[in-house]
Amino acid sequence: MESLIIKETTSTPKVVLDSRNNNFEFQGCSRPEDVRDFYMPIINWLEKFRDTKAAVEVEKHATNPIIFKFKLDYFNSSSAKFILDILVLINQLHLNGINLRIDWYFNQHDDDMLEVGKELSEVVDFPFEYVEVKKQVIG
């Protein structure tokens, strides 16, 4: 399946959805001018990943769970809605029997980002792994 790679800007995160290399990552700040324009290709990619055999293929060649890494420094409220949609799609992959994990990164001084992760995990009803990092940046 074709990869979806989006470069990071000051207002949009880096996105890597690369099933060939088993690399799935969101990193940076998210407050796009047009949130729908930015997130719809990502949603469409994940729906395709869910609905074709691509996820099964990735899992077959992986020794460990597929890991979706969320390394977000900041996201605005309209991005939050789409991030929830992404998490729902990932949970659907899990419900389809795909062995996967969600790693939610947060700065050691940023309790709010940890809390947001716990909150989204609860809303989507899927447990996250929380990864504390030692750096100080915001979006």
Next chain:
Amino acid sequence: MFQVSAQNIISFQGELTFEIIESLLNRAKQELDSMKLDLVVQKRLYSILVESLENSVKHRITVGVNRNHYPLEMNLLLQNNQFLITVCNYIKQSNAELISQKIDEVNSLNRDGLNQLYRSSIAKARISDKGGAGLGIIEMARNSGQKINYKFIQEGSELVFFILELSLLKCAQKN
């Protein structure tokens, strides 16, 4: 009572466009970076600025010249260990009641109530034509930790100047 003079961090009066909001947010980020605040406070303040300014540009309306106010008036002050954020813009009179209801609702809730409202709202949120998810006011209230003040100044029969005031303590408090 002893008063510490206010430190004006950012002040702007002028046009309301996406480019101006972008430039104000970039400037705000640089100012906040240089203030050596707790990361949590820095990010809450940045979030309040993003949500309030994005809200103003999403709901902006074109107003003619010779008005009493600029299309966008914003201010970020530090006074008595508290950040004061004011964002003002013109809106349609017909939107004032809805905004007022939303702010009154979040002001009536405590921290747990706000978190509950956020969770139920994000689960059923739909992105509007203007690109909003209807979560901005809840998010501002959660980040501020204090009541939101607002005022409408009537200008003619269909236009109001909306004044939104938020505050945030300089020292981090657990949300």
